[in-house]
Structure formats: structure tokens, C-alpha cells
Amino acid sequence: MSWIHCNKCFLKDQNFNEILFLQCGHLLCRKCISKKCLICYKTTKYVTLPKKEIMPTMDLYFQNPINYGKKLLSILKFQFENRINLEVEGAKLFKKIKQVKENCQKVDQEIKNAQEEMRKEYLRIKKMKVFIEQTKMYKNVRKSNKDGSQDSGVHGIQTSYNTLQDTSFLLPSTVD
Numbered sequence: 649m650s651w652i653h654c655n656k657c658f659l660k661d662q663n664f665n666e667i668l669f670l671q672c673g674h675l676l677c678r679k680c681i682s683k684k685c686l687i688c689y690k691t692t693k694y695v696t697l698p699k700k701e702i703m704p705t706m707d708l709y710f711q712n713p714i715n716y717g718k719k720l721l722s723i724l725k726f727q728f729e730n731r732i733n734l735e736v737e738g739a740k741l742f743k744k745i746k747q748v749k750e751n752c753q754k755v756d757q758e759i760k761n762a763q764e765e766m767r768k769e770y771l772r773i774k775k776m777k778v779f780i781e782q783t784k785m786y787k788n789v790r791k792s793n794k795d796g797s798q799d800s801g802v803h804g805i806q807t808s809y810n811t812l813q814d815t816s817f818l819l820p821s822t823v824d
């Protein structure tokens with residue numbers, strides 16, 4: 649660390665024995681130190697440089713910037729990869745949820761269609777039952793007429809039966 653020098657008198661000391669590191673961030677030699685920093689005039693504490701670890705927040709200033717840059721790069725890489733992973737996996741998960749939601753909507757529509765088909769079938773069966781009953785009744789009336797007895801209701805039943813001659817409802821209904 650060839651750049652270390654007293655900020656006041658520019659004394660350089662490679663062994664760091666004479667240079668003091670002040671809490672304000674300035675470097676002063678033992679000759680230049682006083683109660684206040686002679687550069688910024690703040691009352692300040694100081695340590696000798698080999699004991700800089702007693703002020704861990706200041707330790708950063710003495711790190712090798714290249715090594716520190718590498719550490720910084722690995723931190724950025726690590727966090728970036730994790731963020732990307734989170735976003736990619738999150739997007740996949742979101743896509744799956746969307747797909748499941750769409751499938752649920754399809755199934756829901758299929759259930760509605762089936763219910764509608766059942767409703768139409770129910771009505772068709774109901775009409776068929778009426779048709780069968782009317783047919784039985786008509787045949788009975790015709791039989792009793794042939795036997796000679798008179799029934800005043802025969803004309804009404806005949807009309808009712810004729811209206812049921814459209815047997816298209818006997819075919820299965822189709823769902824729209």
C-alpha cells in the first residue's frame with residue numbers, strides 16, 4: 649500500500665508504525681496528531697494501522713480494490729442468477745396456473761353442455777310418455793266404438809291424437 653502517507657506532512661511509512669488512521673477517515677503521522685484532526689478539525693479517535701481491525705467499518709478502505717471488485721462481482725453474479733431463476737421459474741409456474749385455469753373453464757363448459765343435453769332429453773322423454781298414453785287411449789276408444797258403444801269424448805281425443813302425429817320429438821335432440 650504505497651499510497652499510505654500523512655495527509656498533513658506527506659510522510660510515507662511502508663511499515664505503518666508512524667501513520668495513524670483516524671475515525672474521520674484521514675491519515676496522520678504521530679508528529680502531526682493532536683486532539684483534533686488537522687485536516688477536517690473534527691475531534692476524533694485513531695488507531696495505528698496494524699490494529700485497524702478494531703474499526704471494522706474502516707477496514708473496507710484498506711482492501712485490495714481488485715480483490716474487492718472480484719468479491720463484488722461474485723456477489724452480483726450470485727444474486728443475479730438467483731433473481732433470474734426466480735423470474736424464470738415464477739413465469740413457468742404462472743403459465744401452469746393459467747393452463748389449469750383454462751382447463752377448469754373447459755370442464756365447466758362441458759358440464760353445462762351435458763346438463764343442457766340432459767334437460768332436452770328429459771323433455772323429449774316426457775313428450776314420448778304423453779304420446780304413448782294418448783295412443784293407448786285412442787286405440788281403446790276406437791275399439792269400444794267398433795264394439796257399438798258411443799263415447800262423446802272420442803272427437804276430442806281424436807283431435808288431441810292428431811296434434812301428436814308430428815313425431816319429430818322422438819328423435820334425439822342435438823346440443824347447440
Ligand SMILES: [Zn+2]
Nearest residue numbers: 654657677680
Ligand atoms: Zn505528518
Ligand SMILES: [Zn+2]
Nearest residue numbers: 672674685688
Ligand atoms: Zn479528519
